[in-house]
Amino acid sequence: MRSVLLLIGFLIPIVAIAQSSFVIRGYGKRLKDGEKIFLSYKLPSGFIDDSTVVSKGYFEFKGSMKGFARGYICRNDNPKYAEFLRDRFEVYVEPGIAILKSADTLNNSIISGTILNNDNAILIKKLKPIEIQKRSLKDIDQFSTEELKDTSLVNKTKAKSLALSKESALIELDFINQHPNSYVSLYNLLRISKSRNLLSKVETAFSKLNGTLRELPEGIEIKRRIVESKKIQIGMQSIDFEQPTPTGNMIKLSAYKGKYLLIDFWASWCLPCREENPNVIAAYNTFKNMNFTVLSISIDVLADKAKWLQAIKDDQLPWTQVSDLKKENTAAKIYGVTTIPSNVMIDPTGKVIAKDLKGKELIDFLSKTLSAN
Structure with missing residues (x-):
């Protein structure tokens, strides 16, 4: 839903050869003369930003590079400053001539002409029905x-x-x-x-x-x-750890034995985590009197402690919050957390019974599990 600015992928170092030229040509019936078109992609030396102007419904970028990279083209919104890119299209900057055609906006473009862009065009076509539905949802x-x-x-x-x-x-x-x-x-x-x-x-x-x-x-x-x-699998026994609350009290996971516990991994800077917090609050309020509770572990670092504390306050999180505030949170490492939000559900014996339950799935799982006990 959200137009993310960081759409640039990794440099693609499949072929380490001499500089090769690339051309990206765009045609659009509704592209207006004078509109500005931006191209952005990443090289080892940093981000490359280029721009051009539409003339007679046509624009073109030329350049040279080693290998190829993933980037994007956007219309009118300068990616350096825009909060949202309203009209954009992802491209592979690679040797050869890539042709971008659009009946209306860049969002609905069709691309062809180079190896990776041809492959991506196949995927885009497969995803188009889903993308149409996504765009119909208001952010x-x-x-x-x-x-x-x-x-x-x-x-x-x-x-x-x-x-x-x-x-x-x-x-x-x-x-x-x-x-x-x-x-x-x-x-x-x-x-x-x-x-x-x-x-x-x-x-x-x-x-x-x-x-x-x-x-x-x-x-x-x-x-x-x-x-x-694979460090923590459903059916395994949970691994104990100990981390401090904001006030320094040490909390052990094993202290929750006898309860159903959601171990919730998050961070103050993680927007999807903050968006998920209301769902966790709803689950907590619904089932807290049914032998269920939550323990949140923040992967914020020491420099962000104030932001962590403010996020707890702003999101009104009523359960226990802990973090060692290390660059690599010890508990997150034990539980194989590679992305957040993430969570692990354990039963009163300490056995892992579910992982990464979000939104309605969390409510449904707790309703089914707790009503059976």
């Missing part, structure tokens, strides 16, 4: 004050967004399995690997990737996430 960040007060509307919007994201991920995994030699597959698999609930499917897809792709930095990171995710 919660753009909700009015009155809309934000409508809890039902907010929850429905979040649930719909989450369902569409899951559907997209499954389509992307199918593409990856069918295109094991494409960097487009590796790039998308890296993003999907942030979802611990999909890591078994990620592992299967990763095993099918070309060996060269698996040895790239992105591939190594995917492998790390897979390995880390």
Whole structure:
């Protein structure tokens, strides 16, 4: 839903050759003369930003580089300063001539002409029905004050967004399995690997990737996430740890034995975590009298302690909060947390019974589990 500015991917160091030229040409019936078009991508030396102006419904970028990189083109909004990119299109900057055609906006462009952009065009076509539905959802960040007060509307919007994201991920995994030699597959698999609930499917897809792709930095990171995710599995006994509250009181996980406990990993700077907090609060308030509670572990560092404390206050989190405020939180490392928000549910015996329950899934799981006890 949100137009994220950091859409630039990693440098793609598959081919270490001499400088090669690239051309990106864009045509659009509704592109107006004088409109500014921006191109941004990342090289080892840093971000490269370029711009041009539409003339007779046409724009063009030219350049040269070693290898290729992922970037994006946007219309009118300068990515250096804009909070949202209202009209953008992701591209691979690579040797050859890439042609971008649009009947209306950049968002609906069709790209062709170079290897990776051709691969990406196949994926874009598969995802188009989902993307149309995503764009029909209003971004919660753009909700009015009155809309934000409508809890039902907010929850429905979040649930719909989450369902569409899951559907997209499954389509992307199918593409990856069918295109094991494409960097487009590796790039998308890296993003999907942030979802611990999909890591078994990620592992299967990763095993099918070309060996060269698996040895790239992105591939190594995917492998790390897979390995880390296996540290704590459903059915395993939870591993004890001890961390301080904001006031310095040491809290042990084992002190919660006899209760159903949600171990919640988050951080003050993590927007998805902050957006998930109301759902955790709802679960806590609904089931706190049914032998259930929450223990939150922040991966904020010492320099951000004040922000952590303010976030606890602002989000009105009533349960115990702990953090060792280290660069690598000890508990997060024990539990193989590679992305947040993340959580682990343990039963009164300390056994792991669920992982990464969000939104309605959390409420449904607790309702079913606690009503049976």
